[in-house]
Amino acid sequence: MLKPLIDIHEETAVPRRRVLGGVLFWAAWGVVAILGGVLGAGMLRFLYPRALYEASKIFKAGRPESYKVGSVNLVTGRGVWIVREQEGFYAILAKCTHLGCQPIWYEDQQVFKCPCHGSRFYKTGINFAGPAPRPLDRLQITLSSDGRLLVDKGKTVGMDYILKA
Ligand code: FES
The missing domain is CATH 1.20.5 (Single alpha-helices involved in coiled-coils or other helix-helix interfaces)
Structure with a gap:
């Protein structure tokens, strides 16, 4: 085959x-x-x-003379208000003590109002309406060596704290 x-x-x-x-x-x-x-x-x-x-908790906020007496000034990007009164300065953390929303300052009514659940705070930060259990935190504010306001978001102070400047 x-x-x-x-x-x-x-x-x-x-x-x-x-x-x-x-x-x-x-x-x-x-x-x-x-x-x-x-x-x-x-x-x-x-x-x-x-x-x-994250950004440092300590920051400078300009010269004292640049703030008008009686004014409430939100420091952009820092979440802090600087209040200038006749006696001096205090800084308030812009964070509601209820659940952390940022209250809004109403110049005409001289109050902070929280947009989330309606808490209200006086200019001093003391709560008077709504579910917020306590005043807004007041932060340490001092003068730096070059004469500028120095805010420390990491340090809360008592409600009577005021920087005389
Ligand atoms: S977070 Fe401000 S009232 Fe609830």
Whole structure:
């Protein structure tokens, strides 16, 4: 019996096996590369600190003479009001003592009103209406060595604290 010159099954069986082996080989390396990438990203993330960089709690708020007597001044970006009275200055944290919303100063009524649940505060920060359980926090305010107002948001003071300047 004559043997065919080319065995079709033999000819195609080997390349198919090779192709399948190659695909599996690269797929396996692909999985290894992906896992390596995920692990590497995790390691890099671990190397960087998860610290939050926030603005300093102590900041200067200009010269005393730039504040009008009787005025309530919101320090932009700081969440603090600086009140100038005849006797001196005090600083109030612009954060409602109920749930932390920022009250709004109403110059015409001379009161702070909280937009969230309606608490009301006198110019001194003392609460007189609504659910706020206590006055607004009064913050330490001093004079810096160069004669500017210096507010420390990290230090609360008593309601009678006033900077004479
Ligand atoms: S947060 Fe101000 S009254 Fe509730």
